[in-house]
Amino acid sequence: MHSLEATLYCANSLCQAPNPMSHRFCQQCRSPLPKRYLWAVGKEVISLRPGELLAERYWCKEGQIFLDTKPGLLPETLPELPEAVEPYLRLIACLPHVPQVYALVPFGSKRSPEVLLLEGAPIYPPGGSGSAISAESEGTLMPDLPTAWKHGNGLQQLHWFWQLARLWKPLHYERVASSLLNPALLRVEGSLIRLLELHNDHHALSPTLADLGELWQRWIPDACSDLTDFLTSLCHKLKAGQITTSEHLVAVLDQAIATYSQSFTRQIQIATFTDQGPTRQRNEDACFPPSGSALVFPPNLELAAGENLPLVVVCDGIGGHEGGNIASNLAIATIQQRLQKVSASTPPESDTFITELEQATLAANDVISQRNDVEHRHERQRMGTTLVMAVARAHELYITHVGDSRAYRVTPLGCHQITLDDDLATREVRLGYALYHEALRQPSSGSLVQALGMNASTMLHPTVERFVLDEDCIFLLCSDGLSDNDRVEEYWQTILLPVLEGKTDLAKAAQQWVAIANEQNGHDNVTIGLVYCRVFPNPASFSSPVLASSLATLPDVEQASTVLSASLSASTPLSSTLKTHNLKPLERSRPRTASLLLGLLLIVGVGGFVTAFLLRGFSFLTGEVTNTPPPEPAVSVPVPPTLSPSPNAAANSFAVGSRMLVNRSTPAGETAPIVLLPNPSSLADTTRSSVPIGSVLEVVSLRRTGLDQPWLGVKVCSLAQPSPANQSAIPQRIAQPGEQGWVPESAIAPFVTVNVSLTQAQLGACGNERRVSREGTPQ
The missing domain is CATH 1.10.510 (Transferase(Phosphotransferase); domain 1)
Structure with missing residues (x-):
């Protein structure tokens, strides 16, 4: 079939009327007409002429660019996903950098029996009124x-x-x-x-x-x-x-960006609004600053002593009849209090700041869990909340996320979701089991696998991501009262482009979002938080010669090190000490969520097995945001090329609470192959300690942010002293029993065997009790 203009069928399942491609709304029911441009992988599809239909559905615009003419129908897939699909699924946390597989369409070619159609490819979307995207650019590739x-x-x-x-x-x-x-x-x-x-x-x-x-x-x-x-x-x-490592490269570029950013001025505005919605008796959502706030911060966040950094928090409460609003407000009060100590005038390093954000999140979880325990809340009466928050600092903005409240980044050229829902559907994709749209159709696909207050902090994995602010942009934070049914994707150009163009203010935009949520969804409370960043060149603040000179010499970073986005210290423990009970998950009080927290029960039921695979899929946020055969790790950790891998390395499972025996030397014969970093916030830190062969370690924490791969926080249980001859050859001091430090999972895997039988003497400082942090491994 050949047509010079595509016919779009209404996505409303009760309508599905045909419409001309030029229409934005269905001419029969007035529902928005989504235009999903897709990229077809493989040159074979070039044989199709523009205007032809692939699988009687996908209209060929030109070359490998197609338009889905029936966006209301479930995309095609196959009973068994081919290997070519797996990298896309496992890299879902790399959105919006990496596209996702939208459909698998039979093609009939011997070389390509099926065609992969990708969504989220760099193709210009339709431009709205006043958009920076011209009509000629719509449906064409973005520049290389x-x-x-x-x-x-x-x-x-x-x-x-x-x-x-x-x-x-x-x-x-x-x-x-x-x-x-x-x-x-x-x-x-x-x-x-x-x-x-x-x-x-x-x-x-x-x-x-x-x-x-x-x-x-x-x-x-x-x-x-x-x-x-x-x-x-x-x-x-x-x-x-x-x-030799990407972490080293990122650290070098981080320093260059921090230096070059001094030649730009940034101004931050924030606005918030919340509403109980037309069908709810109370509002279980909450936000900070309080609803109706509209704040403008000084250029470059030049705040007076005692003033706080720009902070926006959105929480969506869970907890039956009366608990959701309590949990939401407890979370906000705790986070605000914890972050007040972070001074804008002396901002910490990015990795330390990420730790502060995580600690604030864990503290909020502890407060809510403790309230549940004190009030003897059980089953569906146990309260909790989702969390998404944004903090602006220097030339960066940090997003922290737990649950299914979302954050989006909006510029004149596009709107992208930058958080992944912590639900069963996303987990299925991260594990490589299903395409996202297929996973959404599965029973309980929207069930949360984590939320604040539902379990101990040892089982909570908040995602923290940072964004460089180098262009005008708006970060939209919202509860699912707005994000359900793709309302953000439908209306971002209508509501937020006028803000970016200076035609309306941020507070009005927040109220418009609430109106859209109530009119187009209306099934839930709705909460909006907006962060508007404006960026201006400021050449006078930093002269070009000085700038070039400051960047001429690369920082001296040891090649064996990698960036660790956390610091391990006695004053700031990585795990919560509050004891909470692992109770059955609670139902979120909304019509669509009769089994919303079923995922929490599933995670507790399968314990560390599922947790290990979940974390393998996180990259950041990363991650860093995931059935029949036994699951394999979403990311297989490769062995560094200079090392000879242990036969057991691939089988090692580094869950929190697991113990390992250091039993292999490096190919060069080094007898202390593992180096612990006590404070990895500085790559130049020379205070390191070595762990000799024969020593026993216990995993006390597992950490990742953004796109980074796992790092292990380990404790030295017992120490095997090297011989005097070998000891003199060890460049760092030797770690002592009870000492804690950090090491990349990929760096430790070749030299250890996990969960071996150990004597009481080998257990040493670890004793009989398994202490866990963050991963939720049962004690």
């Missing part, structure tokens, strides 16, 4: 990075490289890192890097950071003059093998 590079400012260029560096590790683990070396696949939406599709790495030759340096070097002639010396030195070190 080499093209955009020539027109970007220095901060954008550093930010693009920073995003590529952060994507390197998760893509490398899925053996698709070569996608980052193909300029045609690297597309740009303003300051955002977006991949067109994923390409598998060649088995014989795995891509390296040296290859990345080779690619980046090609673009130096078109870089901003301030960055030429810095980028030249950076690429040289990459090619020479002096930067």
